[in-house]
Amino acid sequence: MASAAQQVIFHPTVSQTLKLWGTTVGRDKTYRAVQYFARFLAWLLLSRGHKIEAARWNALKNHLALGRKLMRLGKPWEHLQSAMRAAQRTDIPAVETITTMGRQVAYFGYLTNDMFVWANNIKFYNLKPSTAARVNKHANRFWLAGILMSITFGLLKAGRLANEAKELQTSAWAEKGSEVERDAKLQANLAARADARFQFIVDLLDVWIPATNLGLVNLNDGIVGLFGFISSLMTLRSQWIAVNGKKL
Structure with a gap:
């Protein structure tokens, strides 16, 4: 036993x-x-x-x-730091940098407003009903904006990775580097595309939550x-x- x-x-x-x-x-x-x-x-x-x-x-x-x-009380600052780190990157196109920063700033706004929602719900800081509703609405707007930015980023990144994969498969690139190096880059490209597809699917599922909360859709x-x-x-x-x- x-x-x-x-x-x-x-x-x-x-x-x-x-x-x-x-x-x-x-x-x-x-x-x-x-x-x-x-x-x-x-x-x-x-x-x-x-x-x-x-x-x-x-x-x-x-x-x-x-x-x-x-x-999630301290998490807004993580997103601010991520936004600052994204602004310093030079290895990705500017549009991807902008959408990454936009997503992180939007999540900062969402979670900051969410802190006030939490404080009001536990009666630590009482808000007027109209103010509480407005803060909750702002939180959902930022949440929706963050997910839409993430979806946009995913589409942009997927397009860039697809173009890079085509370039790696051309005979012109093969003349510049070894087959082993090309295969390694292709594997890294495939892994990055899989990650992008995964996050894209998650975002497509999650986007309906704040959209429903805001009354934009009727699910x-x-x-x-x-x-x-x-x-x-x-x-x-x-x-x-x-x-x-x-x-x-």
Whole structure:
């Protein structure tokens, strides 16, 4: 019995999961996945008339959302630093630099406003209802702008990488460098394009969340929750690979 318990407790998957949850990103993405799944499930239960069960999952969603705001209190400054670092880069086209900076500044605005939303929700700093609604709207506008900037950046980067791949495959380039060097550059190009496609898909899923919050589109909580859940699982899997060095 003790041997079986040890095998469960010290199972490699358990150890890898604890390692994932030892990172802030790992915990946040796990909470986010549960939050949006709860949003989807609450909508599903409510649509079938199960009001009591739906209220339970809706409460879980709200508390997780509030907890995640607390975890992000210092994050606006990270995005400002990322914007400054992007401004100093000279290895990418100017349009990619501008969209990168725009995305980071937008996320700074989003998370800064989100801090006031959190402070108001926990009654640490009381805002007038009209002011609270305005701050929340500003947060969603910045969030939407950041995602749109990220989508634009992804399209620009994908186009540039595709052109670089074509250039590497031409016979003219082969005369300038060795086959080994070209193959190495092609592999790096393919990896960069895969990363760009991955982030592009995540952005396409997430963009509907602030757009719905702002009333720009009319998606129900079920669809929004499902999109958020899928994008959360995608980024959680990416973080798992980064932490553990292997796929799930």
